[in-house]
Amino acid sequence: MPDASKKQGLWNQVADFFGSLKLALVLLLALAAASIIGTVLPQGESLAFYEAHYTPNSYKLIHFFRLYDAYHSFWFLWLLLLLTVNLVVCSLRRLPAVWKVAKAAPRTVTERLFDTLPFHRILTFSSPIPEGRVRLTQLLGRRFGRPRPLPVPDGEAFYLERWRFSRFGVYLVHFSVLILLAGGITSSLYGFKGFLELAEGEKADRIYAQDGKSFQKLGFQVELKKFTMALYPDGTPKEYRSDLLFTDGDGKSLEAAVKVNHPFTHNGFTFYQSSWSRVPQSLRLRLENEQQRLEVALGMEERVPLPGTPYSLKVVRYIEDMARFGPALGLVLFDNQGHMDMGLILINHPEFHGNRIKDYRLRVLDLKTRYVSGLQVNRDPGIGFIWVGASLMLLGFLSTFYLSHRQIWVWFRERKDPADRLLTEVYIGATAHKHREAFFRILERSLQGIEGGRS
CATH class of the missing domain: 3.30.310 (TATA-Binding Protein)
Structure with missing residues (x-):
């Protein structure tokens, strides 16, 4: 009997702890703090972004606690699990008395x-x-x-x-919160958020996470058919739109337009219009020094040998506006020993003294660009839980406060x-x-x- 009493006493202490109002308040304050962090601190950027914009100690904290993706971090998941346990214990301890009154x-x-x-x-x-x-x-x-x-x-x-059912309104609210928490945990464990850049005519069947390493296969192919942009009279973008073609594995296709604040969902993946840029489609360059003059044609990320030299050239970067001097190109010159020289040239200012790499002066003879659409792609398997939980919570509030x-x-x-x-x-x-x-x-x-x- 003493052992049974001790076990019962220990169980009551554990139940008192997990079912206490103090624990609920602490968890809610912690979740509120997490929401503030997730709002103030930019989410979803690369680790290099945080390393460049924050102090070393701050970066260590951001990296260790995954504050760059707070809502999918291990500690946020534990807060949700603890709040779930707290609600379950609270409800189970108080429900029998209410049930007895309601059924009397x-x-x-x-x-x-x-x-x-x-x-x-x-x-x-x-x-x-x-x-x-x-x-x-x-x-x-x-x-x-x-x-x-x-x-x-x-x-x-x-x-x-x-x-009579209004006596259970608060428990309906509790149950709705549990469903919302289940949705949050499901999204945290099985959701995916990535980024996809497509030039007109390009296709992709996978998206990459923010770290640029892990990826998620879509299970279908998406192609950017056309990118269009509307401008204000002063030339600033007013609206940009991506016309996409989705092709499933069985050959069925579907066309859809994605605009800012007008996403589109296909097979569980939601595509948001996030950004845009332009990249060279075709490029002709002149390179000259005291001994020779060369003209080469190349595309973005294409490595082209320079005739009669031990060198090859590659365009690795395109900047739409370099410090208000207009577009610029980032180039890498390789020799046959694997050594590299890098340079940045201003396209609209051929007289600029910095338009050179090694002993070559460079000039852009012709440049054609094409649009690249930046799409944020999310898969959120918990969204169904969120809709059900929100609807039940509304019914619970109506029952609790109005009936x-x-x-x-x-x-x-x-x-x-x-x-x-x-x-x-x-x-x-x-x-x-x-x-x-x-x-x-x-x-x-x-x-x-x-x-x-x-x-």
């Missing part, structure tokens, strides 16, 4: 019952019981539910109730007045577990509609 039969009708109810009235009718019962049951039944007869020692009695379990007892008894005339006395009592004053006002107005009665 109506209290027995006696004169003492009406003295203990917060609302009680006595009406007198000059008509016999059947006539008064019909009038009163019709009047109350329209507003407060179907009358149910109750056993009484004399006369007749009935009971009305409405919205109450309303109960009415009515007892008809006959007696004779001093003139030996038959009268009917009607005892009316009512209660509600919430919003009593509003309920009693409605009931008073309903009783005033009975002719021939008096309080």
Whole structure:
């Protein structure tokens, strides 16, 4: 017995801890702090971005705690799990008492019952019981539910109730929160957020995560058919749009347009218009030094040998506007020993003294560019949980804050007045577990509609 008592005591302590209001408040404050971090600190950038923009110590904290992706971090997942346990324990400990009250039969009708109810009235009718019962049951039944007869020692009695289920409104809210947490945990464990850059005419069947290493296969192919941009009179972008073609493994295809704030979802992946850029489609360069002059044609990321030299050239970067000097190209010159020289040339300023690499002066003879659409791609398997949880939470709030379990007892008894005339006395009592004053006002107005009665 002592061992059993100790185990029971330990279990109660554990249940008290996980079901405490203090723990719930701490977890909610921690989740609020996490939301602030996720809002203030840029999310989804590369680790190089955080290393470049924050101090070494701050970068270490960001990297260790995965603050760059706070909502998918291990500690955020543990906060959600602890809040789930807290809600479950709280609900299970309090639900039996509420269930017992909600399932209890109506209290027995006696004169003492009406003295203990917060609302009680006595009406007198000059008509016999059947006539008064019909009038009163019709009047109350329209507003407060179907009358149910109750056993009484004399006369007749009935009971009305409405919205018994409202006692469980708070548990519906708890259940909705659990569903929302399940959605968050599902998204954290199985969701994926990546980025996809497509030039017009390009196709892809996978997306890469923010670290640039891990990737997610789409299970279908997406092609950028066309990228269009609308501009304001001053030349700034007004709207940009990607016309995409989705092709499934069975050959079925679907065209869709993705614009800013107008995403499109295909097979569980949602495509958002995130950014745009331009890259060289074709390029002709002139390279010259004191001994020779060369002209080469090449494309982006294409390594081309320079005739008559031990060198090859590659375009590795295109900048739309370099410090307000217009577009610029980043170039790498390779020798046959694997050594590299790098340079950055201004396309619209051929006279710029920095337009050179090794001993070559460079000049862009012709440049054609094409648009590249930057698409953010998300897969969120928890979104169904979110919709269901949000809907149930709305119903739970409506039940909790706007409805109450309303109960009415009515007892008809006959007696004779001093003139030996038959009268009917009607005892009316009512209660509600919430919003009593509003309920009693409605009931008073309903009783005033009975002719021939008096309080």
